[in-house]
Amino acid sequence: xxxxxxxxxxxxxxxxxxxxxxxxxxxxxxxxxxxxxxxxxxxxxxxxxxxxxxxxxxxxxxxxxxxxxxxxxxxxxxxxxxxxxxxxxxxxxxxxxxxxxxxxxxxxxxxxxxxxxxxxxxxxxxxxxxxxxxxxxxxxxxxxxxxxxxxxxxxxxxxxxxxxxxxxxxxxxxxxxxxxxxxxxxxxxxxxxxxxxxxxxxxxxxxxxxxxxxxxxxxxxxxxxxxxxxxxxxxxxxxxxxxxxxxxxxxxxxxxxxxxxxxxxxxxxxxxxxxxxxxxxxxxxxxxxxxxxxxxxxxxxxxxxxxxxxxxxxxxxxxxxxxxxxxxxxxxxxxxxxxxxxxxxxxxxxxxxxxxxxxxxxxxxxxxxxxxxxxxxxxxxxxxxxxxxxxxxxxxxxxxxxxxxxxxxxxxxxxxxxxxxxxxxxxxxxxxxxxxxxxxxxxxxxxxxxxxxxxxxxxxxxxxxxxxxxxxxxxxxxxxxxxxxxxxxxxxxxxxxxxxxxxxxxxxxxxxxxxxxxxxxxxxxxxxxxxxxxxxxxxxxxxxxxxxx
Numbered sequence: 001x002x003x004x005x006x007x008x009x010x011x012x013x014x015x016x017x018x019x020x021x022x023x024x025x026x027x028x029x030x031x032x033x034x035x036x037x038x039x040x041x042x043x044x045x046x047x048x049x050x051x052x053x054x055x056x057x058x059x060x061x062x063x064x065x066x067x068x069x070x071x072x073x074x075x076x077x078x079x080x081x082x083x084x085x086x087x088x089x090x091x092x093x094x095x096x097x098x099x100x101x102x103x104x105x106x107x108x109x110x111x112x113x114x115x116x117x118x119x120x121x122x123x124x125x126x127x128x129x130x131x132x133x134x135x136x137x138x139x140x141x142x143x144x145x146x147x148x149x150x151x152x153x154x155x156x157x158x159x160x161x162x163x164x165x166x167x168x169x170x171x172x173x174x175x176x177x178x179x180x181x182x183x184x185x186x187x188x189x190x191x192x193x194x195x196x197x198x199x200x201x202x203x204x205x206x207x208x209x210x211x212x213x214x215x216x217x218x219x220x221x222x223x224x225x226x227x228x229x230x231x232x233x234x235x236x237x238x239x240x241x242x243x244x245x246x247x248x249x250x251x252x253x254x255x256x257x258x259x260x261x262x263x264x265x266x267x268x269x270x271x272x273x274x275x276x277x278x279x280x281x282x283x284x285x286x287x288x289x290x291x292x293x294x295x296x297x298x299x300x301x302x303x304x305x306x307x308x309x310x311x312x313x314x315x316x317x318x319x320x321x322x323x324x325x326x327x328x329x330x331x332x333x334x335x336x337x338x339x340x341x342x343x344x345x346x347x348x349x350x351x352x353x354x355x356x357x358x359x360x361x362x363x364x365x366x367x368x369x370x371x372x373x374x375x376x377x378x379x380x381x382x383x384x385x386x387x388x389x390x391x392x393x394x395x396x397x398x399x400x401x402x403x404x405x406x407x408x409x410x411x412x413x414x415x416x417x418x419x420x421x422x423x424x425x426x427x428x429x430x431x432x433x434x435x436x437x438x439x440x441x442x443x444x445x446x447x448x449x450x451x452x453x454x455x456x457x458x459x460x461x462x463x464x465x466x467x468x469x470x471x472x473x474x475x476x477x478x479x480x481x482x483x484x485x486x487x488x489x490x491x492x493x494x495x496x497x498x499x500x501x502x503x504x505x506x507x508x509x510x511x512x513x514x515x516x517x518x519x520x521x522x523x524x525x526x527x528x529x530x531x532x533x534x535x536x537x538x539x540x541x542x543x544x545x546x547x548x549x
Contacts, residue, residue, distance in 0.1 A: 020038070075162075084096045144159075144209075208259025406544065455517070455518040467506065467507045
């Protein structure tokens, strides 16, 4: 469902079913409207899906709507939007759900067209886990598409809208029929088009189409009408992904094409098998990426052993973080813009966000290791990426000084931030993780001229600042402050250091005066494989360290 202009309910003072307050409409679909509201009993934000008035008199639709809520209420999974309650009010059915701040994958694809391989893999693993859980809970989703995949500002992926889900084993009267084509034409499995009985493999076909679109920038089958689009998959095979994206590892291409096999028996049998196959494709994609010709200005990894080590450290895990950050930057900006419009609520409304469960925290640690995906596909939540501040600190020369905090610096933007949720990577002591800027049309940050990060030390000190740059060319400037970090560049005073290079490498600066805050300013950045052709420039910083003198 696409976002609609905000509306207010006709009777905003009356509580739905005596409990739920409707604040503003946030989406509208063919059958229902979705409202942002509040559960006045539990004092938390919720999304309330209300059957449209003209459909409320249809007993079959109303009952199907109610059964959806009952079925989904049992789907307690970190990659599935939670359903809290189902109510009826004045003859209208309503479903109360977890409120997710963010955007749909459809919105992000409309903006970005194509995604990077590793972030697509992680979306696939998260959705495969969600579908596997739904299938083991006796439900087929039947409408897996980018519009039903939500992306949160902290990089989680959730499957939403079980509105036309169907039980694998029907209890009571079946309110849908196998010979009726349900779903969205572009993402239907061949057996859905034929009106055949379905199982979970139909959802896996839809997932394959979603991943194909993420990588190719378009769906493999598209006709002049919905019927033509649906029938096209019965008449031909999709264009080979490797022809559209030569940088894709053959192993990844094979997984996606197997998901899109015409016959269900030729696909993976379960979501778990799909997640396992995608897991194995991660190493293949990393190896395939590092074997490609490096960008202009970088020497071949084969010719310099030390550089080869740097490239391997960068490529294996970094894009897992950087590519998804490129995706969620838009989500974060949208959430910030909406915050001023939100209805005032109690500070105790902690139900708005998904709890950081033990499984999620375990995944964060696992994602930073080589064995990340093996563990992730054995029941751990694989939806999230490690967008949290690391508790690690970097050792200084005397063992007592630490970097206590790093903040992004972008005074020329509306919010003053640049990829704030990714700065943890600069202070985790792990050379495999990287902080990135947004992607820009030119190497000088378009009209902004610069962005940077502010390093806060645990105490004022002199010393050596080292900055590891992962792509070139780059131009850095260094500024310092003693007592506080100014929010404008001209308030920082005189520049205390500068460096430039055409290749990736480490820049070293002497901080000769006592300072507790150091501004690392990027004036020029190089091209990045993680960006689009229209905005190809991006700065990548591996780590920042400070040694007291």
